[in-house]
Amino acid sequence: MSSSALRSGLVKLLQESLPLLLTALVCWFIVVATGNEEAFADHWEDITYLAREHVVITLQGFLPAAVAGLALGVLLSRPRLRRVAEPVIQLLNIGNTIPSLAVIALSMTVLGLGTPPVVLALCLVALLPIVRNTYVGLTTVPPDFLEAGAGMGMLPRQVLVQVELPWAFPAIMAGLRTGISLAVGTAPLAFLIGGGGLGQLIFSGIAVYEFGTILSGAIPVILLALLADLLIGLLAQLLTHPHTGT
Amino acid sequence: MIDIENLSKVFSSNNRDTFAADRVSMRIAAGETCVLLGPSGCGKTTILKMLNGLIPRTSGTIRINGRDLDDFDIAELRRSIGYVVQQICLFPHMTIEQNVSIVPRLLKWDKARTRRRAAEVLATVGLEPGHFLHRYPAELSGGQQQRVGVARAIAADPPVLIMDEPFGAVDPINRESIQDEFLAMQQRLRKTIVFVSHDIDEAVKMADKIALFRAGRLEQFAAPDELLAHPASDFVADFVGKDRELKRLALIRVGSARVADAPALSQDRTVEEALALMNAQGREHLTVLDGAGRPVGYVTQARLSAGVPAATLESAMTPATSVSLDDNLRTAVSNMFRGDIGWLPCTDGEGRFDGEISQAAITHRLGQTYRERR
Numbered sequence: 001m002s003s004s005a006l007r008s009g010l011v012k013l014l015q016e017s018l019p020l021l022l023t024a025l026v027c028w029f030i031v032v033a034t035g036n037e038e039a040f041a042d043h044w045e046d047i048t049y050l051a052r053e054h055v056v057i058t059l060q061g062f063l064p065a066a067v068a069g070l071a072l073g074v075l076l077s078r079p080r081l082r083r084v085a086e087p088v089i090q091l092l093n094i095g096n097t098i099p100s101l102a103v104i105a106l107s108m109t110v111l112g113l114g115t116p117p118v119v120l121a122l123c124l125v126a127l128l129p130i131v132r133n134t135y136v137g138l139t140t141v142p143p144d145f146l147e148a149g150a151g152m153g154m155l156p157r158q159v160l161v162q163v164e165l166p167w168a169f170p171a172i173m174a175g176l177r178t179g180i181s182l183a184v185g186t187a188p189l190a191f192l193i194g195g196g197g198l199g200q201l202i203f204s205g206i207a208v209y210e211f212g213t214i215l216s217g218a219i220p221v222i223l224l225a226l227l228a229d230l231l232i233g234l235l236a237q238l239l240t241h242p243h244t245g246t
Numbered sequence: 247m248i249d250i251e252n253l254s255k256v257f258s259s260n261n262r263d264t265f266a267a268d269r270v271s272m273r274i275a276a277g278e279t280c281v282l283l284g285p286s287g288c289g290k291t292t293i294l295k296m297l298n299g300l301i302p303r304t305s306g307t308i309r310i311n312g313r314d315l316d317d318f319d320i321a322e323l324r325r326s327i328g329y330v331v332q333q334i335c336l337f338p339h340m341t342i343e344q345n346v347s348i349v350p351r352l353l354k355w356d357k358a359r360t361r362r363r364a365a366e367v368l369a370t371v372g373l374e375p376g377h378f379l380h381r382y383p384a385e386l387s388g389g390q391q392q393r394v395g396v397a398r399a400i401a402a403d404p405p406v407l408i409m410d411e412p413f414g415a416v417d418p419i420n421r422e423s424i425q426d427e428f429l430a431m432q433q434r435l436r437k438t439i440v441f442v443s444h445d446i447d448e449a450v451k452m453a454d455k456i457a458l459f460r461a462g463r464l465e466q467f468a469a470p471d472e473l474l475a476h477p478a479s480d481f482v483a484d485f486v487g488k489d490r491e492l493k494r495l496a497l498i499r500v501g502s503a504r505v506a507d508a509p510a511l512s513q514d515r516t517v518e519e520a521l522a523l524m525n526a527q528g529r530e531h532l533t534v535l536d537g538a539g540r541p542v543g544y545v546t547q548a549r550l551s552a553g554v555p556a557a558t559l560e561s562a563m564t565p566a567t568s569v570s571l572d573d574n575l576r577t578a579v580s581n582m583f584r585g586d587i588g589w590l591p592c593t594d595g596e597g598r599f600d601g602e603i604s605q606a607a608i609t610h611r612l613g614q615t616y617r618e619r620r
């Protein structure tokens with residue numbers, strides 16, 4: 001039994017990581033086709049350093065967004081706040097249509113140059129999908145389940161933990177995936193206001209019209225976004241039982 | 247004991263008031279099963295949910311064991327009332343064991359006791375614990391889920407059970423057997439049960455008392471046989487159906503309609519002896535018994551007088567089916583139809599002959615209640 005579970009686990013892992021592997025392959029093909037292997041090798045040290053920096057600022061923005069987003073989503077879904085919830089979600093939806101660059105720019109006008117405005121901007125960008133998915137997940141719990149929980153004598157807090165959150169789990173995880181992908185993808189813009197990260201290679205490459213430099217920044221960003229998405233996806237798989245659906 | 251007095255519930259939506267309960271009063275004794283019956287939308291679920299406070303009352307009082315519902319801590323009250331939800335509602339992310347352990351966990355039972363109890367209640371509802379404890383609801387058939395729903399409700403051994411169409415989602419055959427098992431369980435546990443159904447046959451089978459509703463009003467509150475024999479209104483008569491006398495058959499035990507002084511003879515006796523006995527008692531037939539006193543066949547005066555080339559009854563008799571005194575009249579009538587015969591020998595707990603039952607006796611028994619009221 002455990003060996004077949006192991007096998008199906010490996011198959012899942014392969015399936016989930018397929019997009020990342022394929023993309024990596026395509027990227028490498030582009031690098032080779034455009035004759036930029038050498039530029040890539042030259043920039044290797046920068047790439048690893050900047051990638052690490054990129055991950056750090058992304059996480060600095062994403063982690064608070066995850067915590068705040070979950071809390072806000074839970075709060076908004078409580079019956080007492082239902083009345084204000086819809087307008088707030090609408091507002092968030094409008095916020096979501098503001099281009100990331102504009103968010104970064106606005107953030108800079110408040111916090112100046114450097115890492116803090118970048119972290120704030122990334123946090124805001126990631127926050128929206130997390131709040132929205134948490135809220136939607138929690139408000140689509142079938143009323144029968146809520147009533148069954150309450151009817152057996154669960155307190156509202158116990159209904160939340162034992163019934164609502166498990167039900168909303170797949171939606172919440174999807175929100176986190178979207179959030180982290182957005183954060184990774186927005187982080188290159190940090191370079192524009194003095195934050196670090198892989199944006200440095202991309203934008204300096206554009207400035208001097210060097211494709212090799214651009215690619216050595218852009219490709220790691222793409223792969224990092226997919227990797228983050230994959231990791232959260234795997235976490236979700238790990239925490240979900242096969243029979244509960246997604 | 248559950249005391250409901252002048253209970254009303256008004257839903258107001260779109261400036262229209264719906265009376266889901268309209269001055270309902272009834273008293274359900276401890277250990278009794280009361281079935282709330284009525285057409286869709288008559289307020290059964292609403293009344294049930296007012297019992298555990300899931301729906302607030304508009305007016306009226308509910309007392310459980312003499313204590314007003316308002317005086318209970320609501321969560322505590324709900325933990326002491328087993329609840330089977332319409333559509334079962336097992337939580338898909340929990341194993342069967344976790345589902346069944348919900349109330350014990352809320353009551354902070356220790357782990358060992360909770361685990362023991364989970365296995366115990368699964369066995370009670372006829373599910374092999376070792377096979378089901380660690381599976382998920384999605385892996386169970388509808389009937390099995392229904393059983394788990396009942397197990398979950400009785401897990402903390404609550405004195406009161408409320409159930410909303412608990413056997414609604416299974417096929418008729420499975421429903422029959424779940425109902426039978428539930429009845430047997432109730433025989434042992436003697437809970438006070440309020441049970442919603444819209445199926446008159448289910449109500450007749452399960453209930454000590456039936457409360458029949460129509461648009462929020464209690465039309466009649468009576469024992470099943472009373473409801474069937476003496477419907478209080480045309481609505482009740484319509485609802486229970488034109489064949490209501492036939493439904494009564496299932497409620498009456500053969501024992502209460504049988505004729506005790508029926509003739510019978512052992513199979514090694516002679517044809518002459520049989521004819522003499524029938525003549526003496528003025529009977530058309532008699533039951534033939536084996537050595538242990540169990541009915542094995544019958545002989546009729548007409549056939550024996552026509553002359554049979556047999557000395558003992560054993561070779562002269564026609565094989566017969568019998569019916570137990572504990573069976574109901576419905577079974578008896580069914581056996582009569584099958585045997586194309588107007589009477590049957592009855593048997594006691596050991597299978598021995600104990601009187602007979604005839605169509606005339608059944609008719610007489612059904613009519614008893616009408617003669618008494620005349």
Ligand SMILES: Nc1ncnc2c1ncn2[C@@H]1O[C@H](COP(=O)(O)OP(=O)(O)OP(=O)(O)O)[C@@H](O)[C@H]1O
Binds near residue numbers: 284285289
């Ligand atoms: N939340 C609500 N708001 C407004 N009206 C309601 C509400 N709940 C129930 N009603 C109305 O109250 C009446 C009784 O509903 P209830 O659910 O108790 O019926 P029921 O007898 O259980 O029916 P069914 O057999 O279909 O389950 C119906 O007319 C229904 O439309």
Ligand SMILES: [Mg+2]
Binds near residue numbers: 291332
């Ligand atoms: Mg109902």
